[in-house]
Amino acid sequence: MESKYMKGELLQVHTKNCEIFEGRFYGMTPDKSKISLYNVKELPQGDPSDGVFHYYDSEIRDIVKLQEPNDQNILKITQKECEDIIKVSRKYIYINQVDKNFHEAVDDLSQYSYLALSTDGASMGRKCKMPFLILSTPHQIYIFDIQVMQYHAFDAGLKKLLESETPKKIVHDCRKVSDSLYHKHNVKLKSVFDTQVGDLIIMRNKRGCLPNKVKSLSECLNTYLGLQLNTIEEKLDILQCTERPLSTKIKDSLAKNIAFLHRLSETISDEMMLPFVRGVECFVENIRSCDDFKAWELCSKQNQLPQDFKSAIEY
Numbered sequence: 001m002e003s004k005y006m007k008g009e010l011l012q013v014h015t016k017n018c019e020i021f022e023g024r025f026y027g028m029t030p031d032k033s034k035i036s037l038y039n040v041k042e043l044p045q046g047d048p049s050d051g052v053f054h055y056y057d058s059e060i061r062d063i064v065k066l067q068e069p070n071d072q073n074i075l076k077i078t079q080k081e082c083e084d085i086i087k088v089s090r091k092y093i094y095i096n097q098v099d100k101n102f103h104e105a106v107d108d109l110s111q112y113s114y115l116a117l118s119t120d121g122a123s124m125g126r127k128c129k130m131p132f133l134i135l136s137t138p139h140q141i142y143i144f145d146i147q148v149m150q151y152h153a154f155d156a157g158l159k160k161l162l163e164s165e166t167p168k169k170i171v172h173d174c175r176k177v178s179d180s181l182y183h184k185h186n187v188k189l190k191s192v193f194d195t196q197v198g199d200l201i202i203m204r205n206k207r208g209c210l211p212n213k214v215k216s217l218s219e220c221l222n223t224y225l226g227l228q229l230n231t232i233e234e235k236l237d238i239l240q241c242t243e244r245p246l247s248t249k250i251k252d253s254l255a256k257n258i259a260f261l262h263r264l265s266e267t268i269s270d271e272m273m274l275p276f277v278r279g280v281e282c283f284v285e286n287i288r289s290c291d292d293f294k295a296w297e298l299c300s301k302q303n304q305l306p307q308d309f310k311s312a313i314e315y
Helices: 079-090 100-109 151-163 175-185 195-207 217-225 238-242 248-259 261-288 292-299
Strands: 010-015 020-028 034-042 049-056 060-065 093-095 114-118 132-136 141-145 168-171 192-194
Touching (some): 093 100, 100 141, 100 151, 114 248, 114 261, 132 248, 151 175, 168 261, 195 217
Parallel strands (some): 093 141, 114 168
Antiparallel strands (some): 114 132
16 A cells, blocks of 8 residues: 555555445554544434544555645535525524514523524624624524614623523624623623634644634635625615615515534534544554454553554644
8 A cells, every 4th residue: 555645545455355435534553454544424324423533554456645625616515415504694684673583582592501602793893782693503693783672682681691601602703792792781601602613723734824814704615614705795885774664675685694503613613523533542452453462462561652542643
């Protein structure tokens, strides 16, 4: 077997039993007797599997290195997932008064471990009024009209929700949101999962240094989910955001802007955890995949780092 594969490289393993497995390169034993792949699926119609799969030289007929697609808009989630998320974005609930619907929304939001959080998509900060606060579970989007309800919305439950350790709030670039909430509404945002920060950590891990610029939400949705850059509309018209009654067009945009945030956070979280997961897999396989003599030798070296651990945790 060829040994010069790059971590994450897309490969196909053809077995002597005429099976074809496609996945990304994880590692290879020094004697080239075993190759390991992750994100493995059996062709032609298998779904990608979790974990690391191992293939031995004795069962392999051929290994094919695949060309990565150049098209950056290839969907990286299933078509059904994408359609389901879009369906959720179309059944948003708009709330502009503290009533039964308001309290039911806050109660629903409080039941989840993670909420997505967005504001008006326009440039904002401590000098600007916050027209909206959009909060979303994986199944329901709520648009709270802060311009209409003002401080009553926060006193009636939003402040407690946003300042609580649970649920954790998923935000893309929380800087201006946090600033505005604190200085305009006396709300100290806590327990945040910031997808923009997550992307920076992943880029640092891959490249060895931080990028010079941060990615917008559109760019992250493109990078991690394969959505087209124009899927969402991040820069909404500020005048239209302040007009009341609020137009359906703005409501639809607000809902669509937050709809994919849960899925994005899952993907970014998985990527940040990837070195850890691979490191654990390396430990799991370190002794048990060896013959008796090698296993006995390694058992006497438990205070030493496994030989292939460093390559295992690299992207």
